[in-house]
Amino acid sequence: xxxxxxxxxxxxxxxxxxxxxxxxxxxxxxxxxxxxxxxxxxxxxxxxxxxxxxxxxxxxxxxxxxxxxxxxxxxxxxxxxxxxxxxxxxxxxxxxxxxxxxxxxxxxxxxxxxxxxxxxxxxxxxxxxxxxxxxxxxxxxxxxxxxxxxxxxxxxxxxxxxxxxxxxxxxxxxxxxxxxxxxxxxxxxxxxxxxxxxxxxxxxxxxxxxxxxxxxxxxxxxxxxxxxxxxxxxxxxxxxxxxxxxxxxxxxxxxxxxxxxxxxx
Amino acid sequence: xxxxxxxxxxxxxxxxxxxxxxxxxxxxxxxxxxxxxxxxxxxxxxxxxxxxxxxxxxxxxxxxxxxxxxxxxxxxxxxxxxxxxxxxxxxxxxxxxxxxxxxxxxxxxxxxxxxxxxxxxxxxxxxxxxxxxxxxxxxxxxxxxxxxxxxxxxxxxxxxxxxxxxxxxxxxxxxxxxxxxxxxxxxxxxxxxxxxxxxxxxxx
Numbered sequence: 394x395x396x397x398x399x400x401x402x403x404x405x406x407x408x409x410x411x412x413x414x415x416x417x418x419x420x421x422x423x424x425x426x427x428x429x430x431x432x433x434x435x436x437x438x439x440x441x442x443x444x445x446x447x448x449x450x451x452x453x454x455x456x457x458x459x460x461x462x463x464x465x466x467x468x469x470x471x472x473x474x475x476x477x478x479x480x481x482x483x484x485x486x487x488x489x490x491x492x493x494x495x496x497x498x499x500x501x502x503x504x505x506x507x508x509x510x511x512x513x514x515x516x517x518x519x520x521x522x523x524x525x526x527x528x529x530x531x532x533x534x535x536x537x538x539x540x541x542x543x544x545x546x547x548x549x550x551x552x553x554x555x556x557x558x559x560x561x562x563x564x565x566x567x568x569x570x571x572x573x574x575x576x577x578x579x580x581x582x583x584x585x586x587x588x589x590x591x592x593x594x595x596x597x598x599x600x601x602x603x604x605x606x607x608x609x610x611x612x613x614x615x616x617x618x619x620x621x622x623x624x625x626x627x628x629x630x631x632x633x634x635x636x637x638x639x640x641x642x643x644x645x646x647x648x649x650x651x652x653x654x655x656x657x658x
Numbered sequence: 659x660x661x662x663x664x665x666x667x668x669x670x671x672x673x674x675x676x677x678x679x680x681x682x683x684x685x686x687x688x689x690x691x692x693x694x695x696x697x698x699x700x701x702x703x704x705x706x707x708x709x710x711x712x713x714x715x716x717x718x719x720x721x722x723x724x725x726x727x728x729x730x731x732x733x734x735x736x737x738x739x740x741x742x743x744x745x746x747x748x749x750x751x752x753x754x755x756x757x758x759x760x761x762x763x764x765x766x767x768x769x770x771x772x773x774x775x776x777x778x779x780x781x782x783x784x785x786x787x788x789x790x791x792x793x794x795x796x797x798x799x800x801x802x803x804x805x806x807x808x809x810x811x812x813x814x815x816x817x818x819x820x821x822x823x824x825x826x827x828x829x830x831x832x833x834x835x836x837x838x839x840x841x842x843x844x845x846x847x848x849x850x851x852x853x854x855x856x857x858x859x860x861x862x
Contacts, residue, residue, distance in 0.1 A: 552766070586798075587780070
């Protein structure tokens with residue numbers, strides 16, 4: 394299989410880029426793929442914390458691209474999966490410490506070793522964003538059902554198109570089906586109407602994410618976690634499987650009845 | 659009513675204003691056309707007086723006329739003026755240059771042209787369309803559109819769904835009213851009438 398470089402981006406901060414990267418990376422590793430996650434949020438690194446790998450960091454992405462260490466030395470192996478690696482961001486430098494050209498070379502080098510290279514993009518549209526997308530084949534755009542998040546996602550999709558990443562896919566994160574049912578939250582259709590790109594998955598709002606993030610254990614590891622289940626399905630879609638999109642927000646009595654009829658037949 | 663009607667080609671208007679009810683009007687038109695025996699393809703205007711026809715009524719009258727092989731030339735009102743709505747195409751200012759774009763215009767993207775701009779796609783919030791001439795969006799216009807940006811007051815902005823954050827025509831700036839959610843499910847056109855930007859149903 395040809396290796397793929399996927400950048401996880403959103404424009405707006407706090408919508409779940411890092412959580413998505415950690416969970417998707419772990420889920421792909423669970424499926425037996427060799428995966429590396431790149432944290433490009435230089436100066437504000439988080440991905441290592443979410444994965445619980447903070448205390449293993451010796452070298453970082455800036456050291457690797459500047460040749461202060463070998464690529465192999467910079468990669469941190471995950472505690473749980475042999476085939477999962479992290480290249481952490483530097484915390485004491487800023488986004489200008491790396492150039493898009495260096496990022497492209499780095500991802501190309503990683504292609505020889507890994508099936509999936511997941512790039513965790515920082516918030517914003519400045520150099521951090523340009524670095525993150527430099528070597529990517531495809532983009533995954535994360536948005537929450539809020540007008541501000543959707544607006545920023547739209548901006549990001551436009552910039553990705555301009556950069557030649559025309560086939561980005563969307564993950565709608567933190568959807569609260571109860572609020573959608575009450576009409577207090579944008580529903581999937583509202584968001585798809587505006588963004589008009591393929592939907593990769595819908596992740597429900599789930600308190601277990603907070604717990605797992607604080608503990609440094611991605612939610613996909615817990616079979617009971619609803620968000621974790623959503624991320625596992627997203628990973629299967631990334632692998633090319635056809636998995637129906639969760640539509641619990643549209644699940645009303647009529648739909649349930651229709652399903653029962655279908656089952657009866 | 660039928661006094662001058664014997665000579666063909668002379669009468670090109672049938673007066674329907676005496677009829678109160680539409681069913682009578684339809685029947686009367688049918689009778690008159692039977693008496694007139696116009697040659698195929700004749701164009702006949704209908705005088706309506708003060709009455710205004712709905713689109714559906716107009717269609718029905720046209721069908722009656724077609725069954726006699728004649729065509730509707732015009733609907734004439736009280737003042738002798740045509741009572742039919744003038745199609746939009748007549749009122750649109752002409753510009754030689756037109757920019758055609760077949761994609762969605764997203765937040766942060768800006769499109770500018772000294773002529774017309776036609777977009778086959780949506781214009782999302784945060785996007786800007788600026789045209790010296792007219793703007794046509796064959797999708798949902800949710801962003802900002804500025805037509806007649808070089809000062810043409812007669813420029814129009816039309817969209818399949820008109821839900822803009824702001825509309826500008828020449829030096830006029832408007833926005834949708836606050837706290838008012840109107841979701842019109844048909845194409846609309848914005849233009850300046852009596853020094854105000856008005857939004858009307860799009861008729862072609």
